[in-house]
Amino acid sequence: MRNLAIFVISLGLLCACSQNSTPVVGWVSTTADSLFISNPDIFMSESSEKADVEVSINAPMQEIDGFGACFNELGWTSLSELKVEDRDLIINDLFSNDGMNFSIARMPIGANDFSRDWYSYNETDGDFEMKNFSIVNDKETLIPFIKAALAVRPDLKLWASPWCPPSWMKYNKHYACMYQDPKTVRENMKRLGVDDQDITTLNHLAPNQQGAEGADMFIQRPEYLDAYALYFKKFIEAYRAEGIHIGMVAPQNEFNSCQIFPSCIWTAESLSNFVGKYLGPAMQKLGVKILFGTMERKNDLMIDTVMQSEAGKYISAIGFQWAGKGAIKAIHEKYPELKLVQTESECGNGQNSWDYCFYTWNLMKHYLNNGTSSYMYWNISLEENGLSHWYWRQNSLISVNKDTKTYKYTPEYYLMKQFSHFVKPGSKRLMTTGEYDNLLAFRNPDNSIVIVTANEDESIRLVKIRVGEFLLPVNLAPRSINTFVIPRK
16 A cells, blocks of 8 residues: 555656646637636647647737727716726726736827817817816716726826817817718718607807818918927926826827817928927927828828828837728838838727627737737727717627616727736737738737637637647637747746
């Protein structure tokens, strides 16, 4: 019996040593029926067997600054429908290291398409000295929203962009660019199942006030450009007085697009002039960086025009969203040292479906594989079905039922968490090669390796992943998102 006991103990030690000599891999997965589930640890093994994909651990690509979303007014008003303790729990989950671990956030300068209504910080016509500048509106929504996040994550990085300047700075003297036809709005609302009585406002832009894409809507006179740079300066200073430090600004959101909501179109030449002579010098004095964007069209020539002008020396990054993603690869190859940023995830239709979650997965792959340093979701929270003031439904990470004062996390919340919880700021994306390409890999600052992969099929998928001399064979559940964490050696 004594010899048998010694044999059993020795065998146990041998197995333990054998297992301890190979990496123990953590595994978290999400499906529609099992959300962010920790699976039993799995062991890699040394093997020369052919793999479906190889992670090149010695081929680091771009540095990852992190993941995040946008502070919108309707995000705060929806969260404010909940009990304070529920709202605090959500904020903690979004920004704490133990939760989503969001490290970057975007915010608007004045109203955007998910504000309560149109506003700017100074609607006094001709106030070039900005004597009437005020962020009083933001003290009701954006400022408490951001302060709640900063209380959880004090080092949260913030950047901001306007959707529209003060309306008096535009040729049409209006916040919108496109006429909003009441008949079309009612037809859209009927299609979306919204009663006509919910249509309380339109943008009231006359057809002859519409802008023409490819032109300028901002008044291109020195006194207006100088005043607008001062407007940005006042914004940065006013938020600093609130204890909120904004590290980067973009001159305009989607400057190619004429919209029914707050918007303003610019030409490349005019943006170059504004950034090079006015905004760049003003922000440089404040220690604030400039992101050129946001690029929502595949317009390489516009980027070249700005980067090769006087404005280029002030540009720290270029931001892409929507159709702008088509230009990322060419721009990354042309300006390899320039930081590229994904600035807004495409926003869906308010249904928050699992199908759209996988669409966003493929967006994330595209942006990160083509050199972006971060990925920004759009709406943090909305009321159920996500209807904006300008009658557009969009997705969100959190969906709030204001009648029952309850909330739920949506599929894209879990998709983002499969990345942001594990991939730390300062990590490097790793090159992958092989027949299987539905994954992304990263090396964290502590040298742990994170692999995020999806199975979009309706059946189980066996994938063999090679990392160095080790092989990781995994069975991915149907319609699943998976994260594998290989600890540092």
